[in-house]
Amino acid sequence: MDITVTEQPDQHRFVARAGADEVGVLDYQLRGEVLALTHTGVDPARRGDGIATTLVTRALDEIRASGRRVVPVCPFVGHVLARHPEYADLAVGDAG
Template structure:
C-alpha cells in the first residue's frame, strides 16, 4: 500500500506499508521522515512505537501516517491495539476506529516486550 496526499503546497507525503520491517513508513518529497512500528498477534495489529523526524514536527504528519496505517488495518480485517501513545491519542480523537480497537492488556505488553527484543 502506498498512498500519496498533499497536506500543503510545500509537502508531498507518501505512506507505505513495509511488512518485512513491521511498519508503515512516511515519506515527504521522496525522503523518509517517520514510521509507526507494529507487531501482529492473534488477528490484532499492535502499534508500539511512532517516530517523526524533528525537522518535520508540527505539520500534522503523524496524523497522516497513523490515519493511513489504521485505514490499512481496517482493509486487512485486523483489529487495532495502541500501545504507542501517539496512536492512542489519535484514536481518542477519531472514534471512527472504535469498532476495531482492543484494549492494551498485560499479555499484549508482554508479547511486545518479547517480540521486540
Template sequence: MQVNVTDAAEQHRYEARVDGELAAIAEYIRTPELVVFTHTEVLAGHQGRGISSGLVGQALDDVRRQGLKVLPLCPFVARYMERHAQAYGDLEYRSRTTLTDVTA
C-alpha cells in the first residue's frame, strides 16, 4: 500500500491518499512560527491500516523541513509525538512564558 501525503494548504490540512483516493486528513492552523494540529481523521473504509500514522509522520517531517514547531492539540498527533519522542520531541512548541513570568 502506497500512502501519498500532500499539504493541501488552501484547505488547512495534510491529506493522505491511497491509490488516488482520499483516505485520511490532519487539519491544522499555521502561524509564522508553528503548526497547530487540531484534528486527524481516517475516512470510512481506511481504518486500521496505519494510514493516520503515516500521514502524521510525513506531516511532521514537512513541518521540520519548514523550520516550524508543532502544537499538538489533536490527541492522535500528541500521542504519536509522545510515542516517537526521539524523532519528533524537538518539534513540540514550548511557550516562551514561564510561571515566574506570570507570577512576577
C-alpha cells in the first residue's frame, strides 16, 4: 500500500493518504518550533494496516528535516518513539 504523508500547517496536522483517500491524521499544537503531537487517528476501516505508524514516522522525518522538535502528548506517538529510538532526539518532553 502506497501511503503519502503531507503536512497541512494551516490546519495543524499531518495527513496520510492512500491515493485520493484520506486514511489518517496526526494533529498538533504549535509552540514556537515545537509541535505538541496531540492525536493520531486512522480510518476505522483501515486500522491494522500500519497506517498510524507510517503516518507518525513520516511526520517525525519531516519534523526533523525542518529543524523542529516534538512533545509526544498522544499516547500512540509515545509508543512509536519508544519502539523507534532513532527518533528519541526529537522529543523535548512528554505529556506526564
